Amino acid sequence: MNNKLIIASIFASGLGATSLGLSLLAPTIAHAQSQTTGAVTGTVTDSKTGEKLAGVTVICTSPSLAQAQTAITDENGQYKITDLPPGDYLVTFYYADITLERGGVNVGIGRVTPVFQKLNQAQAGGEVVKITDTAPTIDPTSTTQGITIDKNYIKNIPFPGRTFEDTLGAAAGSQGDALGVSFSGSSSLENQYFVDGVNTTGLTFGTVGSPVINEFIEEIEVITGGYNAEYGRATGGVVNVVTKSGSNEFKGSVFGTYQPGQLTAAAEGTPSNASSIDATADLAYAADFGFELGGPIIKDKLWFYVGFAPQFGRVDITRETKRQTDCRRLEETGNLSACDARLPSQGGFADGTADTDPATGFYVTDTLDTEVRSSVSQGYNMLGKINFAATPENQGQVTIQALPGSRESPGIYGPASSGGKASSLTTDVSAKWTSKFNDNKTEVEAVIGWHRETFSDEGLDPSQANKPLQVLYDGSLGVWGPGFGAESARTNNGCFDGGPGSSDPYPFLPNNCPMDTTPYVIGGPGSITDETQQRRSAKLAITQRIKAGGSHEIKAGIDAEDNTSETNRLYSGGAFIQNYVGQDTVRITRWAQLLGEVGSPAVMGNNDLRFDNMCSTPDTGDGGVMGGNRMFVCDWTSGVEGSPGTRVTGNTFNWSAYLRDSWQIQPNLTLNAGLRYEEQRLRYANFLQNTVDPLTSQQLGKNALVMDQMWAPRVGLLYDWTKEGRSKVYAHWGRFYESIPMRINDRSFGGEVNFTQTFSSSQCGMTDPRIGNTNGEGCLNTDMAAGGGEQLIGASGVLIAPGIKPQYLDEVIGGFEYEILDDMKIGISYQNRRMGRVIEDVSTDGADTYIIANPGEWSSDEEEKLMDRIERTDDPIEKGRLNRQLTMFKGIRVFDKPSRDYNALQFTMTRRFSKKLYVQGSYTFSKTTGNYPGLISYDNGQVDPNISSQYDLIELLSNRVGPLPQDRPHYIKLDGYYTFDFKKKGEATIGIRLRALSGVPTNALAGHYLYGSNESFLLPRGQLGRTDFDHGLGVHLGYGKPIGKNMKLEVYLDMFNVYNRQGEAGIDDNYAPQFKLSAPNSTSGSEQNANPVSGGTYEDLIWVKTIDSRGNETGVPIGKNPNFRNTNSRYAPANARLGLRLTF
């Protein structure tokens, strides 16, 4: 799940006395801007005497602006014009009969552009003086860290991808992760995304919810820190996207891009050892085309903007099958012999063991066949917007955007039909109104929005729709290939295992085509998704400017969000099957609903025939000490959508209020202080609300978790020593609370219980010759797994730790910016972000009960309360239950307190576009350390914000402290472009995007018998160094030529990774695969898990012992992954995109 510069026109002459005669605001200096607009501010003085001039009329005009906005300087010569859409402005000063125009004043979202102006009162009247000087680029009233990305940046800098998310990496301190772009040491799911002022953050996980295509975008503001009280619900960054709007002129473009596979270098493979299928993905094409158009409906009153852009893409996955060989030996020279598949007694080198390359340790293989399977996708970007201005003080906007899309992906490690297809639709509707009153001293802004996401998927093959997904491990492609008819004859013949005299070229090798490190997938689609999330939001902000000991701009606001989700919880065929063919083991996983424990009142009075199954689980007793089994009466949830227990609804209600004052003590000294209050109410699934929990006998209310008392103070101080907006030295402190994504509603507050049964193959029927052992489907109707191989995860439900507190971080920023040259500023800043508290689920009884808590903390007050309650209870059953809870809650304190410290020094340099050149660069030196990476578990790939496995089990907590996955000490970014003006022959632009960055820390991971692969940090985090330092260069070449009045045709070529450095993006951290490689004379490889070696070093791993599939320690040394520390992902190869744009 993952992801402008307007040439100013001078309208001064068009402004008549009427405009000048308007009663306009009495300006005071402060920053007043919203999430979609900016402001211009400054002081007007006499150029000779320095006297501050009151009564100067200041007027901002721009094609971006519906109607001119005006202000009059106060007795201190100060003025401010707010609510300006991003773009380039002409600022005109009228004083007596002097008219002075200053063009090229750039206004960005959320920024205040200082325009300090000196007037020469001796100047001759009637003359229009045009100032060529540009306004400073430093906002001296704001401590925010980040970057503004305008249309020209988007157009001229070569960045991969086509949506705004792809541009965000330009900000210093940002980096990409698996689900987006992360900022300032956070994970990408901690960001908030706003489009036209409306929160469009993905509801389930916190990803980008509405990926707007770049052609529809006017400007993007990326805030990476230091934000004031208007912003909240984010511990990462805040991204404001403002889409284009119509104006009094008809403007638009027709555009298209095409990224053909032919312009993509071959991707270097990352072959997997001990597997007989390798897959390499290559882009076949990615293309989009479309148009966007804006203009007046009623001039000066009503404007429209529309855009439409379909996108198409195809990725070809080349699937190579291969077999191992057994015909070589090591010669005395150290090289492999020639291949001779006869027995040694016959003079050959066949010994029944696969040959390995002595240099690489990889198996020697013969390529059998290649096949290309293609994944296709399409999406349709649509945007419509109406802007209207009743008066210059009263303006509104309505925006509708939609993005329907679909995708089809074939199965790769199995029949193509085991793949799936998916469709999605993202819709946003928003309306905004802004009014100014009281001589513009008072401003009101109201925004309402509706964000909706739907996603559904199904299997490619309708005939398999009702069958369970079955994953086959540890067997032979020579059996599965012919068995399921998904492999070519060449592959099947090449994998044939026969004896001497047969067609098997390696007759003494028992398994020519092992599938030891990759599974084979057959059957139905597995998890069936059909989900809808919606956010209905509204916010209101009032700004008041007053004078008292300087100038104050006081802003107060309130907002509310009602978030809902509906999602499925079912497996096709009612179960998910893992068939460990070589180990005679089948594991069935299903969703279950529990009626209650055998013997409990809920069960005794049961007359619901649906609950006709038994689910047992080990009784871990208090404190995880092993006991017997607990038996529950349960229902195995059906694989039919809509049947009981398959639909989960979630609801979270958020609201916040804030008050902040931007107090300009002196024109060049500003104190920003704000206080924000947030609440988040996460509710139980509808079907659980107001019911009695059969497990705890407790009445469930509406709210599962209420996060209140989220007081977030912010304070910032700025000083401009140049007194004209060309510098600032600043400091900021703030607290930021997390907004918990709705995934937790689905999983923790939706009654989720997972039931696994582990069978011996013999319990599941006869051998299926297609599989080479039992077909796991044979186990589906077997009630009880032998040998206690049953486990309920979440059997005792989810508890909320009493007194749980919200997740937050604190931030300190200090730095300065200075405009060393016209148009060029430099900055140095230090940023510290420290996680104060985290919400995660923990289990103090071995995955039986999950407690949503603050790991490492449980209040002693709450303990006393609970003890008091126990004391007052006479009912022995209740007393026992509460005592058990007390033990569990006290156990929370044993868990490590999550930590994440981000310390960064940032050096930035920005040369705004002027004299045909734009440059922006940054160097960030940072450390991100701790044991909590954030809302993404990068190490095992889990995405379950606030309920990840990171703190679930005490035995897996060890060794998690160290450099976090987002720790890249050095990150250099350089973007720029230069335009060559050939006059009538057009203009050419060359742009570059350079990135150089440290690698990421690497680890040694192993599996856990309950939780699966990569859950156990065998060694302290990051102890094994990091991946390679890497770098890459992108180049943009563009040529544009006017082809008529106000019409221009542009062609361009964006080249990425031009020197085709396919650097190491990731390595295989899995030291011990959960399934050990096979022994040579059988296909069996046993399950192996291992617990962390606390504080260990690499040498210790030689001696680590295996934990078996039931969680029992054995004396068997743990096997090593033959792919450990091999590159498993690379940066994309050199590729290029062609583009065409006709603007008018």
Added chain:
Amino acid sequence: MKTVLNVLCAFAATFAVAGCTTYESETDLNPEGPPMVRQVRMKETFSNPGSTSTSERRVFAFGTHPMASEAEAHPVMSATASGNGFRVIMDELLVGNHLEEIACRAPVDTDAFARVPLGATPDDVARCSAAQDILPRTCGGENAVCLCDNDAGCTVGVTMVAKGAPVGVLDINQDGAGDETRLIDGAVTFRCGALTVPMDLDASYWNPSGNQQVPAMGGFEALGPALVMLPQRGLPTNVTCQLEFGADVVDKQGLAPCTPLGGNIEDGCTPGDTTGFTFKVEPMSFENDPPNMATGVSKTTQVVLLANTQLDMTSVTTSTVVVTTTAPAVVPTYTLSVMMNRNITITFAAPLTGSATYTVTLTTGVKDSFGQPLPTPYVITFTTAA
């Protein structure tokens, strides 16, 4: 630059509530000082309350755990003599190279196990790992594993490897890790009186995983890091034992293990001093069929005596296992057989006299496999049927 960042971090800490984070974990070990035995888990025999019968249970014989009850943690005066596996839980990591050795592809000296050089990593093992015919040429250098130690060289399949050259680590499944390890003889054992208890080297092992937190599965038996010790033929009976480490068993600082009093690592201990932990093994005892004082016993019965430990078979003779009766009843000649080194069966050559009382006496001449005698004669009587 790092210094600058650290200074700034400290600066930031003055603004932040929590200050610079210190990373301490309940899962941390205690690498300071000598390696200390924190707990020892073992099996004891105990009397069932209100009954003369006994049962066995695993307890903390040394040290304890916050989650353990009083009944689960106490000095052991009756450690079971057989079938008693020990888990010796350390407070820090020991150097595994001195505790275990790795299986090689072929005999390197007297057998096919070799010590792993200090400093060797899994990569060094992987470089020398081989199934059968291919020994990677990368195997060599300072940390080469499984070097031939025979003057006459070592035979690997059809290849002769010279002394000092690598023969390769046994890696049948070719995963780059050794397939087997075993405890080094003498690395850790129990000294019981003057006796050294031989360990089952294949079944005993060192596992550096784990810490003081009790995992979801395994309970206290999964605390670590731990030495798992399984005596080859049980423990000598009726004697006090203590842990004994080999001279080269050390932690990563080179310090020898010791046993702090009561397992309290706060108290510390002197490197190499393991006197802080002793336990007493139960005396030799027997269960028998027919039961003592049984009546109506078949005249053709055999008498079976099951020892709680392995016996010295040479000590089981008709002189030490004596059957007597009172005239006019007679004791037929009888033979003794010992099954599984523990199970003495007395077989009479002729039927016993009816309605007679027989006495079977095991004298103190019966000894366990370590030569420890039965402390007092063991006597049972039974009466035959008419």
